[in-house]
Amino acid sequence: MDARVEPWMDELLQLSFESDRMTEKQKRIVKAAIEVFAEKGFAASSTSEIAQRAKVAEGTIFRHYKTKKDLLFKIATPAMIKMLAPFLLREFRGVLKTDYERFDQFLRALIENRIEFLEQNMSLFKILVQELPFHPDLREQFQQIVLQQVMARVDPIVSKFKAAGQIVDLPVATIVRLCVSVVMGYVLARTFIGQQSGSRWNDELEREATIEFIMKGLAPSGRA
Amino acid sequence: MDARVEPWMDELLQLSFESDRMTEKQKRIVKAAIEVFAEKGFAASSTSEIAQRAKVAEGTIFRHYKTKKDLLFKIATPAMIKMLAPFLLREFRGVLKTDYERFDQFLRALIENRIEFLEQNMSLFKILVQELPFHPDLREQFQQIVLQQVMARVDPIVSKFKAAGQIVDLPVATIVRLCVSVVMGYVLARTFIGQQSGSRWNDELEREATIEFIMKGLAPSGRA
Amino acid sequence: MDARVEPWMDELLQLSFESDRMTEKQKRIVKAAIEVFAEKGFAASSTSEIAQRAKVAEGTIFRHYKTKKDLLFKIATPAMIKMLAPFLLREFRGVLKTDYERFDQFLRALIENRIEFLEQNMSLFKILVQELPFHPDLREQFQQIVLQQVMARVDPIVSKFKAAGQIVDLPVATIVRLCVSVVMGYVLARTFIGQQSGSRWNDELEREATIEFIMKGLAPSGRA
Amino acid sequence: MDARVEPWMDELLQLSFESDRMTEKQKRIVKAAIEVFAEKGFAASSTSEIAQRAKVAEGTIFRHYKTKKDLLFKIATPAMIKMLAPFLLREFRGVLKTDYERFDQFLRALIENRIEFLEQNMSLFKILVQELPFHPDLREQFQQIVLQQVMARVDPIVSKFKAAGQIVDLPVATIVRLCVSVVMGYVLARTFIGQQSGSRWNDELEREATIEFIMKGLAPSGRA
DNA sequence: AATGAATGAGACTTCATTCAT
DNA sequence: CATGAATGAAGTCTCATTCAT
Numbered sequence: 035m036d037a038r039v040e041p042w043m044d045e046l047l048q049l050s051f052e053s054d055r056m057t058e059k060q061k062r063i064v065k066a067a068i069e070v071f072a073e074k075g076f077a078a079s080s081t082s083e084i085a086q087r088a089k090v091a092e093g094t095i096f097r098h099y100k101t102k103k104d105l106l107f108k109i110a111t112p113a114m115i116k117m118l119a120p121f122l123l124r125e126f127r128g129v130l131k132t133d134y135e136r137f138d139q140f141l142r143a144l145i146e147n148r149i150e151f152l153e154q155n156m157s158l159f160k161i162l163v164q165e166l167p168f169h170p171d172l173r174e175q176f177q178q179i180v181l182q183q184v185m186a187r188v189d190p191i192v193s194k195f196k197a198a199g200q201i202v203d204l205p206v207a208t209i210v211r212l213c214v215s216v217v218m219g220y221v222l223a224r225t226f227i228g229q230q231s232g233s234r235w236n237d238e239l240e241r242e243a244t245i246e247f248i249m250k251g252l253a254p255s256g257r258a
Numbered sequence: 259m260d261a262r263v264e265p266w267m268d269e270l271l272q273l274s275f276e277s278d279r280m281t282e283k284q285k286r287i288v289k290a291a292i293e294v295f296a297e298k299g300f301a302a303s304s305t306s307e308i309a310q311r312a313k314v315a316e317g318t319i320f321r322h323y324k325t326k327k328d329l330l331f332k333i334a335t336p337a338m339i340k341m342l343a344p345f346l347l348r349e350f351r352g353v354l355k356t357d358y359e360r361f362d363q364f365l366r367a368l369i370e371n372r373i374e375f376l377e378q379n380m381s382l383f384k385i386l387v388q389e390l391p392f393h394p395d396l397r398e399q400f401q402q403i404v405l406q407q408v409m410a411r412v413d414p415i416v417s418k419f420k421a422a423g424q425i426v427d428l429p430v431a432t433i434v435r436l437c438v439s440v441v442m443g444y445v446l447a448r449t450f451i452g453q454q455s456g457s458r459w460n461d462e463l464e465r466e467a468t469i470e471f472i473m474k475g476l477a478p479s480g481r482a
Numbered sequence: 483m484d485a486r487v488e489p490w491m492d493e494l495l496q497l498s499f500e501s502d503r504m505t506e507k508q509k510r511i512v513k514a515a516i517e518v519f520a521e522k523g524f525a526a527s528s529t530s531e532i533a534q535r536a537k538v539a540e541g542t543i544f545r546h547y548k549t550k551k552d553l554l555f556k557i558a559t560p561a562m563i564k565m566l567a568p569f570l571l572r573e574f575r576g577v578l579k580t581d582y583e584r585f586d587q588f589l590r591a592l593i594e595n596r597i598e599f600l601e602q603n604m605s606l607f608k609i610l611v612q613e614l615p616f617h618p619d620l621r622e623q624f625q626q627i628v629l630q631q632v633m634a635r636v637d638p639i640v641s642k643f644k645a646a647g648q649i650v651d652l653p654v655a656t657i658v659r660l661c662v663s664v665v666m667g668y669v670l671a672r673t674f675i676g677q678q679s680g681s682r683w684n685d686e687l688e689r690e691a692t693i694e695f696i697m698k699g700l701a702p703s704g705r706a
Numbered sequence: 707m708d709a710r711v712e713p714w715m716d717e718l719l720q721l722s723f724e725s726d727r728m729t730e731k732q733k734r735i736v737k738a739a740i741e742v743f744a745e746k747g748f749a750a751s752s753t754s755e756i757a758q759r760a761k762v763a764e765g766t767i768f769r770h771y772k773t774k775k776d777l778l779f780k781i782a783t784p785a786m787i788k789m790l791a792p793f794l795l796r797e798f799r800g801v802l803k804t805d806y807e808r809f810d811q812f813l814r815a816l817i818e819n820r821i822e823f824l825e826q827n828m829s830l831f832k833i834l835v836q837e838l839p840f841h842p843d844l845r846e847q848f849q850q851i852v853l854q855q856v857m858a859r860v861d862p863i864v865s866k867f868k869a870a871g872q873i874v875d876l877p878v879a880t881i882v883r884l885c886v887s888v889v890m891g892y893v894l895a896r897t898f899i900g901q902q903s904g905s906r907w908n909d910e911l912e913r914e915a916t917i918e919f920i921m922k923g924l925a926p927s928g929r930a
Numbered sequence: 931a932a933t934g935a936a937t938g939a940g941a942c943t944t945c946a947t948t949c950a951t
Numbered sequence: 952c953a954t955g956a957a958t959g960a961a962g963t964c965t966c967a968t969t970c971a972t
Contacts, residue, residue, distance in 0.1 A: 057956080059956080059957080074301075074392060075299070075301055075391075075392050077298075077299055077301035077302035078301035078392065080940080080941065080942085081941080081942060081943085082940085082941080082942090090957080090958090091957065091958045091959055092942090092943090092958090092959075093943085093944080093945085093957075093958055093959065093960095094956080094957055094958070095943095096942085096943060096944075097955090097956065097957070097958095098956095100943095101942080101943080102941095102942065102943090160391070164388070164391070167299075167384070167388070168298065168299055168302070202471075204467050208463075208464060208467055211443055211444075211447050212440060212443065212467075212468070212471050214443065215439045215440050215442065215443025215444070215446075216436060216439050216440060216443075218439065218443070219435055219436065219438065219439025219440075219442070219443075220435075220439070222439075223435050239432075240432060243428050243432055243436075244436070246479070247426075247436050247475040247476070248475065250474050250475045250476075250477060250479075251471040251472065251474045251475030252471070252474075253474060255470070255474075281931085283931090283932085304965080304966060304967085305966075305967060305968085306965090306966070306967090309934095314932080314933090315932060315933040315934055316933085316934065316967090316968085317932070317933055317934060317935095317968090317969080317970085318931080318932055318933070318934095319967095320967080320968060320969080321931070321932070321933095324968095325967075325968080326966095326967065326968090505935080507935085507936080522749075522840060523747070523749055523839075523840050525746075525747055525749035525750035526749035526840065528961080528962065528963085529962075529963065529964085530961085530962075530963090538936080538937090539936065539937045539938055540937090540938075540963090540964085541936075541937055541938065541939095541964085541965080541966085542935080542936055542937070543964095544963085544964060544965075545934095545935065545936070545937095546935095548964095549963080549964080550962095550963065550964090608839070612836065612839070615747075615832070615836070616746065616747055616750070650919075652915050656911075656912060656915055659891055659892075659895050660888060660891065660915075660916070660919050662891065663887045663888050663890065663891025663892070664884060664887050664888060664891075666887065666891070667883055667884065667886065667887025667888075667890070667891075668883075668887070670887075671883050687880075688880060691876050691880055691884075692884070694927070695874075695884050695923040695924070696923065698922050698923045698924075698925060698927075699919040699920065699922045699923030700919070700922075701922060703918070703922075729952090731952090731953085752944075752945060752946085753945075753946060753947085754944090754945070754946090757955095762953080762954090763953060763954040763955055764945095764946085764947085764954085764955065765947090765948080765949085765953070765954055765955060765956095766952085766953055766954070766955095767946095768946080768947060768948080769952070769953070769954095772947095773946075773947080774945095774946065774947090932972100933970105933971100933972080934970100934971105934972100935969105935970095935971095935972105936968105936969085936970090936971100937966105937967100937968085937969080937970105938966100938967105938968105939965105939966095939967100940964105940965090940966090941963100941964080941965070941966090942962105942963090942964085942965095943961105943962080943963085943964100944960105944961085944962070944963095945958105945959100945960095945961090945962095946958100946959105946960100946961105947957105947958085947959105948956105948957085948958080949954105949955100949956095949957090949958105950954100950955105950956095950957105951953100951954080951955100951956105
């Protein structure tokens with residue numbers, strides 16, 4: 035349970051919180067870059083626009099980030115890590131404590147925690163999702179950090195509930211995939227549909243329906 | 259049930275099958291463009307590379323498509339329509355006949371039909387998903403064609419199963435969202451994980467688990 | 483004597499005379515580039531200035547030459563070859579016919595032929611001399627083409643005169659080095675000093691002195 | 707014989723030896739600049755690389771040298787002077803004492819002295835040769851210092867040997883040009899060819915051949 | 931219809947130089 | 952004196968698009 039955080043992970047974690055060490059201008063650059071990348075996509079974003087929005091000279095960007103791609107990576111890597119912080123950091127690990135008695139308690143806690151995060155970091159999330167398919171190195175990072183680290187921490191918890199007969203007997207990876215799909219779908223729908231002017235999106239209802247859907251979907255099969 | 263296909267829809271449908279009217283070179287251009295767009299993303303693709311792959315002169319592309327964006331649209335619009343063909347075209351509407359007795363029969367038929375399509379048109383699908391966020395006009399088309407048209411046809415069917423007490427009493431939009439999320443998650447996982455060299459992806463198991471997950475998740479709540 | 487021209491050499495030779503195949507604009511670009519490179523040096527030359535002088539758009543340069551460096555190379559390689567044409571091409575080989583009875587006849591013929599060439603191609607020569615130290619690949623080409631090819635052709639001739647006791651018994655390479663040094667010195671002085679306004683450069687005298695200096699310097703040692 | 711050193715020359719001479727007054731950092735800057743300039747050429751060298759190699763901040767360079775070009779000049783001018791030191795400075799003037807009985811003694815002494823210097827200052831020499839063509843002000847300095855000063859001192863010596871019938875009756879400038887050409891050719895060949903791995907450069911032989919070549923080339927013509 | 935040379939706007943990036951600390 | 956972050960002009964190069972052939 036007390037899975038140790040590897041040393042290199044510590045380093046990464048610090049990376050993701052080093053915004054303290056950034057100069058004022060660097061922060062403006064990163065903020066502007068996140069905005070522009072999210073709005074137009076990485077390839078369609080120009081460093082000149084980023085510079086303008088950040089109110090710095092274009093050259094300043096390249097003093098801090100060797101290339102445009104470097105800027106993307108220096109944004110994307112910490113973003114990944116922040117998304118996983120609850121799974122990695124001791125102080126965040128409260129949400130993962132295994133003494134939830136019921137799976138739906140655990141699921142609800144996790145989902146609510148991450149949904150909140152995603153909503154506050156929609157742009158980062160969008161950039162990640164958009165660019166992962168086009169940058170093999172980014173994708174590898176994602177696999178190593180997200181898939182492996184998260185799975186390593188989630189597996190024992192899910193396994194426990196499986197053993198307790200609370201959820202269906204499927205591979206943990208499959209269970210996680212199903213959960214993630216549904217939650218992502220919820221977040222996307224909320225973002226796209228919810229933003230539309232005339233739409234009526236009853237968030238409470240949708241969230242409840244989503245969680246219940248997962249719970250029922252994962253209920254042990256031979257329940258009858 | 260025999261929802262009429264509106265006139266403008268006819269036009270669109272023809273658009274999506276007008277490959278017959280295309281010259282040999284046009285077909286090569288479209289094929290090359292789909293490849294390149296899917297590989298690198300629209301913004302990072304160059305017309306020159308498309309021309310090279312299509313083995314035509316750069317100028318030829320612009321003889322058929324006013325701009326690069328026009329090329330994207332002339333690819334994306336038919337793509338959307340092809341994806342919806344089963345919902346729109348009479349001859350395809352077999353999969354949607356409402357005389358399925360059970361919801362899972364209907365779901366299974368639909369899912370299998372569309373999964374097959376997606377797999378054969380992965381590039382088109384990828385382009386659509388990638389570019390929708392960046393092209394409001396494309397997005398609007400998507401909403402008008404996909405959301406409205408499909409919902410118009412799916413709604414009565416789902417409503418029937420709801421009325422029959424076979425599935426949970428949630429808004430049809432919510433039910434569709436949940437289904438689509440899960441299916442997309444399945445397709446994505448299959449594509450990403452399945453392609454990895456050392457991975458063991460038991461497709462039959464995963465697909466069955468996915469469908470069962472949906473079925474259970476949508477089972478009427480007060481079932482007991 | 484009828485040393486065959488190797489196949490790859492044929493190719494190179496054609497390269498150096500393919501100006502026929504060049505479009506009007508390409509010729510202007512090359513001409514402008516030679517001018518600017520010679521005036522400012524390669525590194526200090528800007529493609530924008532070259533474009534202006536050639537009266538083409540900057541982009542046009544890069545349609546024909548992938549990079550600025552490519553432009554340099556596409557200029558330098560044929561330049562080297564043209565300089566060696568008399569040593570390589572059959573039709574030029576008149577100057578090298580070995581039936582000169584005396585070494586000074588041979589030397590004089592060669593020098594005058596090459597001096598004339600150098601004067602008509604001063605810019606090319608200057609570029610070569612300036613850039614050779616900074617481009618290893620160019621230097622290697624130079625060594626393979628100039629040093630090896632020329633030496634292969636000059637060696638038998640010089641050896642003959644050596645055997646005939648007309649010139650000093652030193653390694654051919656040394657003899658060539660001494661001759662080349664002196665001729666280069668003559669050309670450089672002529673160019674630098676001769677161009678100065680108030681200078682009195684008696685070309686006939688200098689050239690004669692130069693050739694006589696070489697002849698005497700290379701006279702057999704134990705002449706007495 | 708005791709040609710006075712003009713006052714302004716004193717200043718220059720001190721310039722070239724003022725390294726004593728340089729701070730530690732200045733010395734590092736100059737050393738780094740010489741390295742980089744020689745390696746890449748002035749135009750292709752960046753002040754940032756110089757700063758890095760000198761292990762000083764970029765700003766520091768500009769505290770001591772107003773511009774990059776100023777740095778070049780502050781390097782090049784003393785370099786010229788050092789090269790001429792034997793001709794200018796009293797204490798060095800030993801090599802130039804006119805009481806050599808034979809011209810070849812004088813020549814040998816001078817050549818050996820300068821060759822040694824060149825080899826120990828190859829980078830400086832290379833920079834000078836490379837940049838002279840592109841900086842008119844540098845060139846003018848060179849002409850005023852080198853050509854005029856050196857000629858003023860060399861002329862009487864060479865004239866003496868001419869008068870004594872030891873060497874050919876050509877203008878002193880011509881004689882000097884011939885000597886310099888040959889010596890430069892020797893130094894260049896030694897540097898380029900001698901550095902190559904598999905090359906066999908017999909330095910003693912080459913140097914002796916070079917000097918003998920000059921001697922014979924300059925021998926009085928009507929000697930017979 | 932097809933070509934591909936030509937264009938020029940604009941992309942990313944470098945760099946000498948300045949200046950507040 | 953020294954620093955190094957910041958600048959913005961200028962550099963190389965790409966690219967969608969046009970047009971004469």
